[in-house]
Amino acid sequence: MHGKDTSKVKRILARGGLAAAAMMVAAMPAMAQEAPKVDTGDAAWMLTSTALVLMMTIPGVALFYAGMVRKKNVLATMMQSFFITALVSVLWMVAGYSIAFGEGGAYFGDFSRVLLAGVADKWDQPFSLGTGDSAVAFTVPETIFMMFQMTFAIITAALITGAVADRMKFSALVVFITLWSLLVYSPVAHWVWHPNGWLFQDGALDFAGGTVVHINAGVAGLVAAIVLGKRIGYGTENMSPFNLGLAVIGASLLWVGWFGFNAGSAASSGGGRAGMAMLVTQIAAAGATLSWVVIEWMTKGKPSVLGAISGAVAGLVAITPAAGFVLPGSALIIGVVAGLAGFWGATALKHALGYDDSLDAFGVHGICGIVGALMVGFLAYGPLSATTASPEGVSGSMAQFIKQCTAVGATIVFTAVSTFILLKIVDVVIGLRVSEEEEREGLDVTLHGERLN
Numbered sequence: 248m249h250g251k252d253t254s255k256v257k258r259i260l261a262r263g264g265l266a267a268a269a270m271m272v273a274a275m276p277a278m279a280q281e282a283p284k285v286d287t288g289d290a291a292w293m294l295t296s297t298a299l300v301l302m303m304t305i306p307g308v309a310l311f312y313a314g315m316v317r318k319k320n321v322l323a324t325m326m327q328s329f330f331i332t333a334l335v336s337v338l339w340m341v342a343g344y345s346i347a348f349g350e351g352g353a354y355f356g357d358f359s360r361v362l363l364a365g366v367a368d369k370w371d372q373p374f375s376l377g378t379g380d381s382a383v384a385f386t387v388p389e390t391i392f393m394m395f396q397m398t399f400a401i402i403t404a405a406l407i408t409g410a411v412a413d414r415m416k417f418s419a420l421v422v423f424i425t426l427w428s429l430l431v432y433s434p435v436a437h438w439v440w441h442p443n444g445w446l447f448q449d450g451a452l453d454f455a456g457g458t459v460v461h462i463n464a465g466v467a468g469l470v471a472a473i474v475l476g477k478r479i480g481y482g483t484e485n486m487s488p489f490n491l492g493l494a495v496i497g498a499s500l501l502w503v504g505w506f507g508f509n510a511g512s513a514a515s516s517g518g519g520r521a522g523m524a525m526l527v528t529q530i531a532a533a534g535a536t537l538s539w540v541v542i543e544w545m546t547k548g549k550p551s552v553l554g555a556i557s558g559a560v561a562g563l564v565a566i567t568p569a570a571g572f573v574l575p576g577s578a579l580i581i582g583v584v585a586g587l588a589g590f591w592g593a594t595a596l597k598h599a600l601g602y603d604d605s606l607d608a609f610g611v612h613g614i615c616g617i618v619g620a621l622m623v624g625f626l627a628y629g630p631l632s633a634t635t636a637s638p639e640g641v642s643g644s645m646a647q648f649i650k651q652c653t654a655v656g657a658t659i660v661f662t663a664v665s666t667f668i669l670l671k672i673v674d675v676v677i678g679l680r681v682s683e684e685e686e687r688e689g690l691d692v693t694l695h696g697e698r699l700n
Contacts, residue, residue, distance in 0.1 A: 283373045286386035288516045293391045296511025300398035303504035305332050308405045311497025311560075312412065315553070315606050318489040319689025320413050322697050327408040327417075331424055335404050338428050339397045346433035348396065350378060353445035356437045366390060377442040386515065395511065396436070403460045404428055409606035410468030413478050414686055417694045419679045423669060427467065431665045435459050435658060451654035452627060452641060454524070455512035457568025457620035458658045465613020466659050469604060470666040475679055477603035479686050491552050498556035502532055505563045509570035523631060524570040527578035528563065534582025535562025535615075539590050554590070561589030561611050565619035569626065572641065577626040584622065585615045620655050624648030 309328035349356030374389040375382040438444040513521035539558025544550040565585030592610035629640035685693035
């Protein structure tokens with residue numbers, strides 16, 4: 248936004264970044280007859296961020312997950328991420344975007360943007376999300392916002408596959424992800440990130456997806472792992488990762504891509520918030536890597552490569568809801584706590600409860616998403632979200648913590664119940680799990696007719 252236009256701002260909300268539909272500011276035209284102008288700097292940054300977030304799924308998640316399964320399931324695991332990228336892209340265009348970001352009400356969008364109807368009307372102009380007094384003005388065209396949000400929908404669905412690796416039918420996964428993306432992900436995105444959403448209105452903070460992405464995917468993965476049951480040989484056979492080198496490359500791509508995820512959610516290349524979001528993302532990831540490695544070294548005697556990359560992801564997950572609200576010192580605290588919490592979730596908790604979350608989708612994404620979403624309630628630094636309309640911004644407090652608890656609890660309950668129902672429907676219609684013979688032979692050959700040599 249140009250300095251000379253600051254007095255022309257129609258409405259600026261204090262909460263969240265682009266993904267939170269909150270730090271979206273756009274100058275109103277200086278004269279009523281002038282068309283609003285796209286901020287080219289903001290547009291360039293959002294286009295770059297969109298590409299970075301897409302890279303997090305392909306090849307990021309694809310390599311990260313494939314490197315942690317056994318050789319006989321590597322191609323099937325990569326296929327899941329790759330195919331989901333295509334599937335969710337089409338679903339988002341057909342109806343997902345409209346459900347999530349249509350005007351609608353407090354709990355559900357509408358169908359005004361089905362097949363992206365109306366997007367071409369002002370394709371080269373900034374747009375506003377919502378209408379009336381609650382509208383949030385953007386400095387970029389709706390096409391960029393829609394595409395940026397599409398990459399979030401893609402990676403959320405792909406993360407779930409880590410919990411059901413090695414044993415779910417590909418056909419069942421396709422049907423389940425189709426239903427889940429439209430009926431679970433999109434409504435939760437509307438709750439949190441649309442100005443009409445009930446959690447947005449309540450004041451819950453989620454800068455880039457702690458509830459919508461990580462808790463959502465983590466809880467769905469946990470429910471799916473429980474419904475499908477344990478892998479054959481779990482706890483008795485060697486299930487060591489096939490190639491941790493692939494997993495390291497995948498985790499590295501996730502780390503770099505996360506700057507688009509978090510700093511991109513600042514909505515703008517200027518103003519300082521994107522820079523702070525990038526800085527705290529790096530610090531949290533580093534802090535979590537160190538804390539996971541240290542606790543693993545102390546308890547198991549050796550620091551593992553798998554532990555290091557898992558710790559980095561844990562920190563990235565936890566800082567996601569807080570990235571636009573906290574300072575570097577708070578980010579380090581969040582990261583260190585996330586590393587410890589993720590280690591506990593992937594080891595002690597999983598073993599105590601006896602479920603088989605194959606690649607720790609819940610242990611890392613679910614647990615650390617909860618950690619970040621709750622901690623920002625106490626650690627939020629007001630000036631980072633301050634606006635003309637709200638000069639003090641949103642600061643950490645017990646009242647804000649309670650709002651965070653409400654958002655976390657609502658997401659967990661809705662996602663768990665909805666996921667369970669959808670899985671049971673798919674199981675009745677086509678079955679969820681491959682046969683024992685297919686599982687033992689490997690999904691690469693039995694489901695896709697291919698294998699690594």
